[in-house]
Amino acid sequence: MTSKFPAKLVVDANVILSAVVGGKASDLVWAVPSQLVTAAYALQEVMQYSLTLAEKADVPLEVALGALRLLPITAVRRSFYGARMAQVRDLIGSRDPDDVDLLALALKLESPIWTNDCDFQGLGVVIYTTAQLASMSDRPTQSEQGVG
Secondary structure (H helix, E strand, C coil), rough: HHHHHEEEEEEEEHHHHHCCCCCCCCCHHCCCCCCCEEEHHHHHHHHHHHHHHHHHCCCCCHHHHHHHHCCCCEEEHHHHHHHHHHHHHHHHCCHHHHHHHHHHHHHHHCCCEEECCCCCCCCCCCCCCHHHHHHHEEEEEECCCCCC
C-alpha cells in the first residue's frame, strides 16, 4: 500500500478542518503513510475557522482543538519556503491569497498537495483529494461509510 503514496503530502487547511471536526479526513490522516506537513500559516487559518466549523458540525470547540493538537501534521515556518513567495503570489494570489503559503511550501518540497480546493488546479503541482487518498488506501471515508 505505501509504495503508491508520495513520501510527503502538503496538507491544506480544508483537510485539517475536516479532520478536527470528525469529517471525511479524520480517519484518513492516520491511515495515509506519507509524512504530512502544512504551512504554519494554514494552521492560523484553521484556528480562525475552528469555532464556526465546530459549531456547524456540533462538535465542542475543546474537542476540535484537542484533535488539532493530536494530528500527525508538522507545521513548517515561512522562513523555510519564503524564497518562493513572490513566484507563487503571481500564480495563485489572485485566486486565493490564503493559499500562497501552501503552494510555496509544496513547490519548495516538490511534494503534492492534499486538498479539496480547486484553486490549485493547473499550477504545476500534483493534487490529491480526500476521496482519491481514501481510494488509494482502500479505506473508505466516513461519508462512504454513511457517517458525516
